Amino acid sequence: MQARRCDRTPWDDGRTMSNPLTPAPAAAASPLVRAARGHPGASPPVWFMRQAGRSLPEYRALRAGTSMLDACRDPALITEITLQPVRRHCVDAAILFSDIVVPLVAVGVPIDIVPGVGPVVAHPVRTADDLAQLRPLTPADVSYVREAVRSLVSELGRVPLIGFAGAPFTLASYLVEGGPSRDHARTKALMHGDPGLWHALLGRLADIAREFLRVQIDAGANAVQLFDSWAGALSLADYDAFVLPHSRSVLEPLADAGVPRIHFGVGTGELLASMRSAGADVVGVDWRVPLDEASRRLGPGAVVQGNLDPALLLADWPVVERAVRRVVAEGRAASGHIFNLGHGVLPDTDPDVLTRVVALIHSLSDE
Amino acid sequence: MQARRCDRTPWDDGRTMSNPLTPAPAAAASPLVRAARGHPGASPPVWFMRQAGRSLPEYRALRAGTSMLDACRDPALITEITLQPVRRHCVDAAILFSDIVVPLVAVGVPIDIVPGVGPVVAHPVRTADDLAQLRPLTPADVSYVREAVRSLVSELGRVPLIGFAGAPFTLASYLVEGGPSRDHARTKALMHGDPGLWHALLGRLADIAREFLRVQIDAGANAVQLFDSWAGALSLADYDAFVLPHSRSVLEPLADAGVPRIHFGVGTGELLASMRSAGADVVGVDWRVPLDEASRRLGPGAVVQGNLDPALLLADWPVVERAVRRVVAEGRAASGHIFNLGHGVLPDTDPDVLTRVVALIHSLSDE
Numbered sequence: 001m002q003a004r005r006c007d008r009t010p011w012d013d014g015r016t017m018s019n020p021l022t023p024a025p026a027a028a029a030s031p032l033v034r035a036a037r038g039h040p041g042a043s044p045p046v047w048f049m050r051q052a053g054r055s056l057p058e059y060r061a062l063r064a065g066t067s068m069l070d071a072c073r074d075p076a077l078i079t080e081i082t083l084q085p086v087r088r089h090c091v092d093a094a095i096l097f098s099d100i101v102v103p104l105v106a107v108g109v110p111i112d113i114v115p116g117v118g119p120v121v122a123h124p125v126r127t128a129d130d131l132a133q134l135r136p137l138t139p140a141d142v143s144y145v146r147e148a149v150r151s152l153v154s155e156l157g158r159v160p161l162i163g164f165a166g167a168p169f170t171l172a173s174y175l176v177e178g179g180p181s182r183d184h185a186r187t188k189a190l191m192h193g194d195p196g197l198w199h200a201l202l203g204r205l206a207d208i209a210r211e212f213l214r215v216q217i218d219a220g221a222n223a224v225q226l227f228d229s230w231a232g233a234l235s236l237a238d239y240d241a242f243v244l245p246h247s248r249s250v251l252e253p254l255a256d257a258g259v260p261r262i263h264f265g266v267g268t269g270e271l272l273a274s275m276r277s278a279g280a281d282v283v284g285v286d287w288r289v290p291l292d293e294a295s296r297r298l299g300p301g302a303v304v305q306g307n308l309d310p311a312l313l314l315a316d317w318p319v320v321e322r323a324v325r326r327v328v329a330e331g332r333a334a335s336g337h338i339f340n341l342g343h344g345v346l347p348d349t350d351p352d353v354l355t356r357v358v359a360l361i362h363s364l365s366d367e
Numbered sequence: 368m369q370a371r372r373c374d375r376t377p378w379d380d381g382r383t384m385s386n387p388l389t390p391a392p393a394a395a396a397s398p399l400v401r402a403a404r405g406h407p408g409a410s411p412p413v414w415f416m417r418q419a420g421r422s423l424p425e426y427r428a429l430r431a432g433t434s435m436l437d438a439c440r441d442p443a444l445i446t447e448i449t450l451q452p453v454r455r456h457c458v459d460a461a462i463l464f465s466d467i468v469v470p471l472v473a474v475g476v477p478i479d480i481v482p483g484v485g486p487v488v489a490h491p492v493r494t495a496d497d498l499a500q501l502r503p504l505t506p507a508d509v510s511y512v513r514e515a516v517r518s519l520v521s522e523l524g525r526v527p528l529i530g531f532a533g534a535p536f537t538l539a540s541y542l543v544e545g546g547p548s549r550d551h552a553r554t555k556a557l558m559h560g561d562p563g564l565w566h567a568l569l570g571r572l573a574d575i576a577r578e579f580l581r582v583q584i585d586a587g588a589n590a591v592q593l594f595d596s597w598a599g600a601l602s603l604a605d606y607d608a609f610v611l612p613h614s615r616s617v618l619e620p621l622a623d624a625g626v627p628r629i630h631f632g633v634g635t636g637e638l639l640a641s642m643r644s645a646g647a648d649v650v651g652v653d654w655r656v657p658l659d660e661a662s663r664r665l666g667p668g669a670v671v672q673g674n675l676d677p678a679l680l681l682a683d684w685p686v687v688e689r690a691v692r693r694v695v696a697e698g699r700a701a702s703g704h705i706f707n708l709g710h711g712v713l714p715d716t717d718p719d720v721l722t723r724v725v726a727l728i729h730s731l732s733d734e
Contacts, residue, residue, distance in 0.1 A: 185713050189681035192690075232634075235654050235676065267599075267634055270655055287602050288637055309602065314556035323559075346552050 027153070027160040027222045028259075032093045035336040036223060036260030036282045036303055042365035044328060044337040045092035046358050047162070049264075050344030051085035052097045055351050058084050068113040072102050078148035079155065086159055089355045090362075093160045093223070094152060096216065098145065100166025100227055101174065103212040106141040109133050109175070117179065124178035126190065128197055134204040137211040139218075146219045153220035160223060162262070163216030167228035168205040168246040170265075175201070184233045191242045202246040210250045217257045225262040225284070226250055231275070232267025232286075239271050244278055251279030262305055266343050272297045287342035292333035303336035310341040313349045313357070320353060324360055394520070394527040394589045395625075399460045402703040403590060403627030403649045403670055409732035411695060411704040412459035413725050414529070416631075417711030418452035419464045422718050425451050435480040439469050445515035446522065453526055456722045457729075460527045460590070461519060463583065465512065467533025467594055468541065470579040473508040476500055476542070484546065491545035493557065495564055501571040504578040512579075513586045520587035527590060529629070530583030534595035535572040535613040537632075542568070551600045558609045569613040577617045584624045592629040592651070593617055598642070599634025599653075606638050611645055618646030629672055633710050639664045654709035659700035670703035677708040680716045680724070687720060691727055 027033070031045040053059055059081055063071055071077045081097040101111050101119045110122035125131065139146060152161050174180070176187040191198045213224045228247060231239060251261050263275050264284025276283050276298050283302065285294040287309035295302050312323050324339075331337030339361055345354065394400070398412040420426055426448055430438055438444045448464040468478045468486045477489035492498065506513060519528050541547070543554040558565045580591045595614060598606060618628050630642050631651025643650050643665050650669065652661040654676035662669050679690050691706075698704030706728055712721065 183678055183710075183713060185678040185681050185715065188676065188678035192679060192682040192686040232655070235657070237657075238676075267655075269636055288599070288634075290602070290604075309555065309605075311550055311552040311555035312559060314552050315560040319559040343550075346550060348552065 027156065027158050030092065030158060030160045030222070032160050032162075032338060033222055033260060035338050036262070038301060038303055038335040040336045043361055043363075044331055044339040046339035046361045047091040047093040047095060048085070048089075048341050048345050048354060049095070051089065051091060051354070052081050052095060053345065054347040055345045055349040055354070056084055056088065057351075058088075068099060068115075069102070069105060069111075072098050073144045075144050075147040075151060078144070079151045082148070082152055082161075083155060085354075086156065088351060089358045091159075091358055093162050094156055095162045095225070096145070096149065096152070096164060096221070098164065100164075100171060100229075102145070103137050103142060103165065103208050104134075104171065104175070107133075107135050107137050107208060111174075119174050120179045121175055121177075124186075125172075125175040125201060126186070128200070131197070131200060131204065134201070134208070136204075137208045139211075139215045142212060142215055145212075146215050149216050149219035149221055153222075161221050162223045162225055163213055163221035164225040164227060165209040165212045165250070167226050167231065167243075167250065167263075167265075168202040168209060169231055169234070169243040170227065170229045171205045171209065172198075172201055173230050175205075184230060188234075188238070191238065195242070198242060199246075202243070203249070206246040206249040210253060213250070213254060214257070217254065217259055221259065223260045223262060224254065225264060226280075228263065228265040228268075228275070231265035231271060232269075234271070236270045236274065240274055244274050247275070247278040255279060262338075264305065269294075269297075273299060276302060282336070282338060284340065285342065291327065291330040291337065295334040298334075301335050303338070304331060304334040305338040305340050306331075307340070307342040308357075310343050310346050310349070313341075313353050314346070317353070317356065320357065321360060324357055325364075328361065328364060394523065394525050397459065397525060397527045397589070399527050399529075399705060400589055400627060402705050403629070405668060405670055405702040407703045410728055410730075411698055411706040413706035413728045414458040414460040414462060415452070415456075415708055415712050415721060416462070418456065418458060418721070419448050419462060420712065421714040422712045422716040422721070423451055423455065424718075425455075435466060435482075436469070436472060436478075439465050440511045442511050442514040442518060445511065446518045449515070449519055449528075450522060452721075453523065455718060456725045458526075458725055460529050461523055462529045462592070463512070463516065463519070463531060463588070465531065467531075467538060467596075469512070470504050470509060470532065470575050471501075471538065471542070474500075474502050474504050474575065478541075486541050487546045488542055488544075491553075492539075492542040492568060493553070495567070498564070498567060498571065501568070501575070503571075504575045506578075506582050506585075509579060509582055513582050516583050516586035516588055520589075528588050529590045529592055530580055530588035531592040531594060532576040532579045532617070534593045534598065534610075534617065534630075534632075535569040535576060536598055536601070536610040537594065537596045538572045538576065539565075539568055540597050540600075542572075551597060555601075555605070558605065562609070565609060566613075569610070570616070573613040573616040577620060580617070580621060581624070584621065584626055588626065590627045590629060591621065592631060593647075595630065595632040595635075595642070598632035598638060599636075601638070603637045603641065607641055611641050614642070614645040622646060629705075631672065636661075636664075640666060643669060649703070649705060651707065652709065658694065658697040658704065662701040665701075668702050670705070671698060671701040672705040672707050674707070674709040675724075677710050677713050677716070680708075680720050681713070684720070684723065687724065688727060691724055692731075695728065695731060
């Protein structure tokens with residue numbers, strides 16, 4: 001890839017991207033993968049959830065006239081959108097441009113992503129008959145993703161690519177509610193009211209999510225993240241009984257795939273240890289729990305990802321810098337730390353602030 | 368009041384509402400107030416956040432053709448809507464029908480409550496000049512509330528009335544964002560970017576909230592609840608630095624008013640001890656933290672309120688009954704427990720289920 005502005009990446013051995021004569025370590029030995037394996041460098045690797053997307057003018061220009069789902073199924077667009085923030089911010093990882101509903105759409109579930117609303121499901125899944133629309137995912141269903149990942153791995157060189165999928169609970173919430181929900185009331189009512197149907201639904205969704213991740217790993221992704229965005233809506237008891245077995249069924253079989261598995265949700269302070277036990281090498285933490293406290297809850301050997309409050313990026317730089325330094329310091333309590341936000345980049349974020357955050361974090365290895 | 372269907376309330380001494388010959392203790396000595404003071408009875412007193420409202424057909428009938436803000440400023444409507452759930456469910460407390468923006472509207476802030484959206488602020492507060500619209504609240508500004516409380520106290524007899532106000536942070540979020548917000552980004556940016564303006568804003572809001580509660584107490588309210596609905600969006604460090612002093616400035620001066628002060632927010636598992644330290648006699652807990660764990664976090668002598676997941680009320684009765692019994696059992700770890708939901712009643716809730724929950728809880732004192 002052309003990384004004109006990224007004249008330095010913080011490899012442990014001091015090699016830089018701008019010096020092509022230096023032998024490049026593989027992406028699989030990148031700072032991100034090494035931190036995920038519990039081998040932290042002098043400063044944490046950094047990427048941002050939703051780094052590819054609405055905060056970037058070049059993204060908005062590229063997306064003009066193309067629907068979200070069409071963009072997510074076009075290998076050239078996926079590749080370019082995924083690369084944009086890597087070029088601009090010099091982050092230590094790319095995250096595949098996609099959406100958690102892409103594999104559901106790929107198996108024929110009628111879903112549209114409505115601007116300003118989110119995924120809208122034409123026929124919500126609430127009965128055993130509705131389950132029929134959830135057939136297994138095959139690699140051919142998402143050939144555009146496989147093609148994009150291959151192209152990206154080639155373009156990115158030693159910058160690792162993170163693949164991702166939505167976790168069974170969060171996918172189920174969209175399917176059962178018919179769209180985004182603040183309270184997940186129908187989802188919880190189904191979970192408690194018809195546990196048999198619930199577990200059948202989550203079993204199918206786990207199969208789909210796992211296969212979607214496997215396609216990305218087989219095509220060369222260097223890490224994967226399982227997003228359980230809304231798991232924090234659940235009590236620990238409900239999470240353990242109704243969700244954890246299915247998230248585990250996504251992550252555990254991928255243990256031998258050789259790539260780190262990151263697991264993230266919002267507002268999951270009570271769930272962190274359970275989420276780790278699902279088979280996560282790295283647990284993403286939102287800003288509500290400091291990373292040192294999160295490490296304590298996760299137990300020995302834990303690797304954390306997070307957790308700058310994305311809203312803070314809208315404040316002045318001295319506020320941002322202080323908060324970044326605090327997050328880095330708190331992350332030292334863990335066995336490894338991947339710097340990220342506590343949730344996705346907000347659309348109004350000034351992209352120059354993101355670039356500056358990356359530069360600041362990289363500079364910390366010099367201090 | 369006429370309490371035709373409430374033929375029994377669980378006074379500790381066995382007196383019943385249906386026996387008028389029995390001397391009635393004052394509402395101030397009701398099970399709710401006693402539990403709040405750390406003197407629990409054989410079963411917890413119970414009320415529901417948003418018990419007066421959209422789940423009740425008689426409420427929807429009464430509200431037809433009347434805007435939310437008009438209803439909140441009509442003493443007869445406030446009184447009748449507040450009484451409806453007490454008559455129907457036989458709950459152990461009434462909660463004043465109002466809205467957290469009512470005192471802001473009363474001092475002249477141009478706010479509308481838009482159905483399906485929530486409060487919308489015509490001119491968001493983001494500068495020192497904008498602060499000028501926040502003049503102090505005087506009792507005359509909310510004479511309709513004073514009148515309604517007086518009427519309610521007379522109608523309710525020994526059923527206590529809970530007054531309420533929105534807490535400074537949650538009010539500020541509406542004012543700064545201009546309406547409901549998922550991420551509170553502008554609010555947090557102001558908080559960190561201009562702490563002087565932030566504290567001036569929250570100071571004014573604290574004065575308004577405290578005076579609004581004082582009007583209700585002076586008119587006869589037997590308890591008050593300070594709603595900091597969105598405080599759970601903050602880290603503990605931000606809460607302590609930017610919010611706690613102002614919530615304290617609402618609650619502490621009311622210590623000598625002689626009524627219990629309840630303090631509640633959603634997703635506040637990390638903040639519970641701080642919220643108690645604001646001057647709360649009772650801390651409301653959502654369903655994410657079990658009440659026994661919440662009691663541990665709150666420390667010795669804590670009284671808790673909560674915490675059934677309102678979404679569970681949409682499941683079948685055996686699920687509801689099991690969950691209610693679990694919550695009651697977990698509440699025994701505290702020095703007092705007021706049964707409630709972990710957030711407000713959802714609009715789709717079957718009101719008969721709420722009635723049945725109240726009856727179940729009252730029946731527990733017989734077991």
